[in-house]
Amino acid sequence: MRVTELARAGGVTAETVRHYTREGLLRPQRDPRNGYQLYDEEALGRLRLIDCLRSLGVGLPDIKKILTWADQGSPPLSDTYAPLVEQRPYIRSRIHELQAIARWLESIDHDNASEAPSLKQLIESLGSAQPAIVTDGPCGCHQ
The missing domain is CATH 4.10.810 (Virus Scaffolding Protein; Chain A)
Structure with a gap:
């Protein structure tokens, strides 16, 4: 999916997708033919999680930590999820x-x-x- 397709599927603006990409929350692949950023289904899941967490008042630094723990597959102890537990x-x-x-x-x-x-x-x-x-x-x- 391109930026606009991901944005539409995730219910956000293309600029939001670009912002999350610049922040390192979304990691697109590059199309070697034209250099376009391409996002997969995992990116859509990440985008929906980010949007949901943002709507709950979780800040981008905490979201970045949460996504990093998800990427590592083994988050630290339960206090790791404090931003979510508080919510x-x-x-x-x-x-x-x-x-x-x-x-x-x-x-x-x-x-x-x-x-x-x-x-x-x-x-x-x-x-x-x-x-x-x-x-x-x-x-x-x-x-």
């Missing part, structure tokens, strides 16, 4: 929020959408102190 409560919260939104979307996507929780109910559940959960609507959706 665990936030990650779980985001999972619950996204699941609630997905369940709500599924509930409005059925024939009896008029009985589905309202958007206002979804917003209220996302704002509550409890993890955001839109419970089983008329569609019987579970997680």
Whole structure:
């Protein structure tokens, strides 16, 4: 894949791919015929992991360490993953929020959408102190 193809597949901009490449987070091969940077499926996986970690607030230096440990195949002890461990409560919260939104979307996507929780109910559940959960609507959706 070229830069733009990788960017499209990863849901980021081509400039983001170029930036991560300059930072050493992505390592393309060069096409000997034209010098283009080419990325493989592993690069797509790395890009998606980088993007996910960035969305959780993990900085590029920590991401670089994590990818280095992955490349070495034998990361040091558990404190190695401290940047991720610190994000665990936030990650779980985001999972619950996204699941609630997905369940709500599924509930409005059925024939009896008029009985589905309202958007206002979804917003209220996302704002509550409890993890955001839109419970089983008329569609019987579970997680």
